[in-house]
Amino acid sequence: MENRITQVKSSGGSAAWASVFAALYDPLLWVGETAGVREYRKDVLSRARGWTVEIGSGTGLNLPHYPDDLDELVLIEPDAAMRSRLERTLSRSGRRARLVDASAERLPFADRSVDTVVSTFVLCTVDAPDLALREIARVLRPDGQLLFIEHIRSESPTLAYWQDRLAGPWRRFARGCRCNRASAELMVSCGLELEDVRESSWHAMPPIVRPLIAGRACPTTNTGGEFDG
Numbered sequence: 001m002e003n004r005i006t007q008v009k010s011s012g013g014s015a016a017w018a019s020v021f022a023a024l025y026d027p028l029l030w031v032g033e034t035a036g037v038r039e040y041r042k043d044v045l046s047r048a049r050g051w052t053v054e055i056g057s058g059t060g061l062n063l064p065h066y067p068d069d070l071d072e073l074v075l076i077e078p079d080a081a082m083r084s085r086l087e088r089t090l091s092r093s094g095r096r097a098r099l100v101d102a103s104a105e106r107l108p109f110a111d112r113s114v115d116t117v118v119s120t121f122v123l124c125t126v127d128a129p130d131l132a133l134r135e136i137a138r139v140l141r142p143d144g145q146l147l148f149i150e151h152i153r154s155e156s157p158t159l160a161y162w163q164d165r166l167a168g169p170w171r172r173f174a175r176g177c178r179c180n181r182a183s184a185e186l187m188v189s190c191g192l193e194l195e196d197v198r199e200s201s202w203h204a205m206p207p208i209v210r211p212l213i214a215g216r217a218c219p220t221t222n223t224g225g226e227f228d229g
């Protein structure tokens with residue numbers, strides 16, 4: 001395995017806003033976390049096993065919820081401001097994990113080498129979710145799994161309309177987050193099969209990011225890729 005540095009595109013504004021957003025991230029999410037998302041994290045992450053790679057780890061809100069007996073935990077985070085907070089959370093947690101500066105669109109791991117990939121509130125933010133999902137399908141072992149919690153495009157035409165209308169300003173505020181992305185459909189079209197998917201609501205958050213899905217997806221095909229780490 002190799003650590004490959006990949007620069008994330010600056011889709012979400014200036015470096016100054018990146019630092020402010022990273023500082024505000026945990027306080028902004030706090031109400032939503034206590035209103036249910038912390039329980040979803042606990043539930044979904046209890047299924048992590050083996051060699052586990054989390055993409056877009058942010059400030060490290062998932063760290064307390066991983067089982068203790070993972071073979072290895074690798075945390076991928078391309079944003080420097082988020083990564084420095086993640087480093088602090090990790091050292092306070094006493095957990096062993098490796099931080100890697102890379103992007104989900106180009107994962108520095110060999111084909112079929114990873115048991116579990118974790119993505120929580122990340123597929124909305126990556127610039128090329130189709131590439132990221134194909135990368136996930138590529139690196140997962142045939143019996144591997146993607147564990148996810150993502151906010152998604154609403155099935156309600158009215159809410160979807162407002163998600164489209166507000167997508168631009170929301171994206172600028174939330175560092176590249178697309179509130180209207182149909183991530184479940186994307187997973188399926190990129191070689192993953194959905195299993196045990198739970199639809200829910202991100203309580204206490206703005207309506208445009210409330211529709212949530214949480215669950216597990218498995219690779220339908222492992223097509224291999226051009227990059228072997």
Ligand SMILES: C[S@@+](CC[C@H](N)C(=O)[O-])C[C@H]1O[C@@H](n2cnc3c(N)ncnc32)[C@H](O)[C@@H]1O
Nearest residue numbers: 056057058061079082103104120121122125126
């Ligand atoms: C909304 S935050 C989610 C953080 C964390 N996963 C959580 O559950 O709180 C989105 C994260 O994805 C990261 N990110 C953005 N683009 C990415 C990419 N192309 N590859 C991997 N991570 C990315 C951001 O830097 C940010 O930390």
